[in-house]
Amino acid sequence: MTESARSEIRAALRQLLPILFAALPFGMVYGAIAIGAGLTLWQTLGFSATVYAGASQLAALQLIGIGAPVWSVLLAVVALNFRHVLYSASVGRHLTRFSAPQKAAAFFLLVDPMFGAAEARASGQKLTKTFYFAYGLVLYFGWLAATLVGALFGALIEDPLAYGLDFILPVYFLTLLMTFRARSQFYPVALASAATSILVYLTIGPPWHVTIGGVAGVFLAAVARPAARPTGEGVDA
Structure with a gap:
């Protein structure tokens, strides 16, 4: 690995670290709620691995819990995630050096923090594959790990909102927004x-x-x- 690649990885991890502290508790909360709603461990992990959108996952669980029809659950998930279409249109401008499979993987990893980090990075310098995938993959597997911990030890998280964790992500995105x-x-x-x-x-x-x-x-x-x-x-x- 070249020094340039190592530098890009370090830059990605520096930006990601505060986000992990805010996002991981919510992954644990989702894991705990999913198990409580009757999902198996594999279903809980599979939901995180494929949908990979915390707000949508929690909304779907709430609708499933009240017996909502499947179409209603799908509509809520699409409505919550439609902003990702706008994210793709914006970030896609910076992925000109990505191959088609790499773009597909990049768009799959394009959740809210990834979008903010990618746009902020591209505003000052080239958005490299190394930076993008180092940030995106660590965040993705961190979310899966948090889901697993929540599913196994969810009873340990009684009230994450009491610590103000719900306020960290909005502040982070407001900070990113103001960089533009x-x-x-x-x-x-x-x-x-x-x-x-x-x-x-x-x-x-x-x-x-x-x-x-x-x-x-x-x-x-x-x-x-x-x-x-x-x-x-x-x-x-």
């Missing part, structure tokens, strides 16, 4: 997305506020971008 504040139209887009999300949350309710708020921000960015160009500026070839 120098970009053109940042504040109008962010405010439009936030306002739309709040409005949808108060009217339609979750989980649609996540997706619709994101789409509103993308729409405003797409509409505002041509207006921001100086008159006479040509289109890149």
Whole structure:
């Protein structure tokens, strides 16, 4: 392994470490709840390994617990995870050196923290395969390990919210968001997305506020971008 690759791995792990402290307890909570809901150990681990989306996994368990029909469970999972389509469109611009199988693996690993880390990294330098997969794979297997621990020893976690763990991830994402504040139209887009999300949350309710708020921000960015160009500026070839 070259020194450059080792440097990329170290950079990825430095960024990931605080996220692991916040994410792993939620993986344990999911594992405990899944076992409590009647899933077997292998079903619990398989759900984490294939869906790999904490909020969606917990929402699905809640719906299953109240006897909701399968279509309702699937709809909730799709609604919560639809933002990942937007993530893929954004991060995909930085994966030009990735082969097709590597892109498929990269998109599978593209959960919320991975998106934030990838965009932040790409804003200042090249997003390398080594950085991306070091971050993504450690986070993925960390989530599986947390699921296993929760499934086996879930009774040890009584109330993770009492430690403020639910507040760590929002603060982390707000910090990542503000690293892009120098970009053109940042504040109008962010405010439009936030306002739309709040409005949808108060009217339609979750989980649609996540997706619709994101789409509103993308729409405003797409509409505002041509207006921001100086008159006479040509289109890149």
